[in-house]
Amino acid sequence: MTRRKFQKLNVEPGLCLKCRGSKHLCGRAYCPLLTHKTATLTLSRFGNKNLYGSSPPSVFIGRYGYPRVRIAPLVPPMTGDTSIYDFPENWIRLPIDSILSMRFSLVRAYMHVDVRRPETGEVEAVREIALSSSPVDVDVLLKKKPSGIMFDEHVPPLGPASPVEKLRVEDNPRIERPVEKVFGDVDMKAVEAAVYLYRSGVPVSRIARIFSVGALGLKGKRRLVPTRWSITAVDDILSRYLIEKVKDLEELGEILVYTRKTIRNFFAAILLPGRWSYEWIEAWFPHTVWNPTNTLEVEGDWEGYWGRKTYASLGGCYYATRLAVAEHMYFRLKRQARVLVLREIYEGFFAPIGVWFVRENVRKMFESKPYRASSVAEAIRYVSRFTRLSAGDWVKSSRLLRETSLQKSILEWVRSLG
Structure with a gap:
């Protein structure tokens, strides 16, 4: 391949000689x-x-x-x-x-x-x-x-x-x-x-x-x-x-956390006690498929117990993940819960290959053994050990976590009244 073709692919020829398609030295997922x-x-x-x-x-x-x-x-x-x-x-x-x-x-x-x-x-x-x-x-x-x-x-x-x-x-x-x-x-x-x-x-x-x-x-x-x-x-x-x-199942009685890292992507799910609700958040780092800029982009969407009437802003990935979540709740846990699923997409993930990638990775994530947290704060701290975004950034981006924090603050305030 000529140098011009290497330049067209935005690849440094010297890296290819060292990598030979096996080490991903150029930073891409493929x-x-x-x-x-x-x-x-x-x-x-x-x-x-x-x-x-x-x-x-x-x-x-x-x-x-x-x-x-x-x-x-x-x-x-x-x-x-x-x-x-x-x-x-x-x-x-x-x-x-x-x-x-x-x-x-x-x-x-x-x-x-x-x-x-x-x-x-x-x-x-x-x-x-x-x-x-x-x-x-x-x-x-x-x-x-x-x-x-x-x-x-x-x-x-x-x-x-x-x-x-x-x-x-x-x-x-x-x-x-x-x-x-x-x-x-x-x-x-x-x-x-x-x-x-x-x-x-x-x-x-x-x-x-x-x-x-x-x-x-x-x-x-x-x-x-x-x-x-x-x-x-x-x-x-x-x-x-x-x-x-x-929705006909009993509510989850504990806090469960699942994680999975694969091909320049990280997935995490936090399952909290309560009636069914679901939130999906994506953090696209610079120079990825849908974020060619130099700044981080974080987007999310959610639904409460009664579902949603409008199309999710994040499109197909929202629904593909929701299916994987619902399957896990119904077939494995046999419980309902408030569910937050996070995804970080890192530099080099340049191939838009379909929502199957999200659905199947979330399914695979739920096959792993969960981490059992004693509090929401512990669950967030546990996830932040693997993420590049800070715990504070995730909480600010998550409606579900913000509502959970608010509910806890109100409950503590009521208790303080004696």
């Missing part, structure tokens, strides 16, 4: 050189317009131009078991470089369709792929050589794209009985169908995929849903379902 080479190699495989491969299965529905959007099966130039390519629940154990390599090899063979007409022949072929529980062989004739890759904060990274000339599904998709049931039931609402699939053990990522292709809902009401929106919608639907059940 190797930009290897990622660049992977993307270049992937694009070089597509020397013509013919593409034959096994879709994981995976599909993508865009949002630009809504209601007329791009819809595409994602197909790699290889056959066999490619299921891991679109299974975020199993990505937690993989380095980001490997995830990017897999995702960049998935070609978006797109066509333009109206989301209000999900019964056309073009959509039916894509829907067949989306409903399958295992890889599906697809034969595609593209109009031109695919190009470009795509990053998105909600959706896993996407490989090169090209408009499709002809698309043929070569396999008979394997459709599980619960999926077949909700697809065929035109009297079941989409929300009920999503919950039914979840209770049947279908992974969240698959439910979002099925939701996106207009396979759920009442007759005449089914619509294609952009992938970005379907992911958040499913996280929202499932977490609300669980939260209503959590």
Whole structure:
């Protein structure tokens, strides 16, 4: 690679010689050189317009131009078991470089369709792929050589794209009985169908995929849903379902603290006695994905016992985390509580790889043994041993912690009156 290309990647060549993609000396969470080479190699495989491969299965529905959007099966130039390519629940154990390599090899063979007409022949072929529980062989004739890759904060990274000339599904998709049931039931609402699939053990990522292709809902009401929106919608639907059940549980009788550090990110959760409430706070350090400035940015959002009626300001991560929290409360602790989840994002985390990263890391965090604190102050001090923000900064940023401190101050004042 020439010096100019190193400069374009904003990498010092000398560091690469010392690091060789293993030590992350440039400060990034992934190797930009290897990622660049992977993307270049992937694009070089597509020397013509013919593409034959096994879709994981995976599909993508865009949002630009809504209601007329791009819809595409994602197909790699290889056959066999490619299921891991679109299974975020199993990505937690993989380095980001490997995830990017897999995702960049998935070609978006797109066509333009109206989301209000999900019964056309073009959509039916894509829907067949989306409903399958295992890889599906697809034969595609593209109009031109695919190009470009795509990053998105909600959706896993996407490989090169090209408009499709002809698309043929070569396999008979394997459709599980619960999926077949909700697809065929035109009297079941989409929300009920999503919950039914979840209770049947279908992974969240698959439910979002099925939701996106207009396979759920009442007759005449089914619509294609952009992938970005379907992911958040499913996280929202499932977490609300669980939260209503959590509210019937006894209140937590102790203070629990969970922590997890991974890939230039730190997560922590403080669970406090009380009725259900939830808060999500992110601290983006300078020179990260969504904070290219030189100053720290801290943002948060929350909901009380009765939930929220407006869309969370922090978007998909808020709902992805809420689902992981609700799962832990209902399935493991079997208690309700006031829950604060914190996330610090450090310099070098430059790859927006989707909200799955947050959901799966918070799930993983809750698998660890919690620290039991005797007071809120002790819980905050414990978390601050791992964070770069001070305890005072977290308290100032957290509505839940401020309210807890205020309630304690009022209680102490009342007690002082005798």
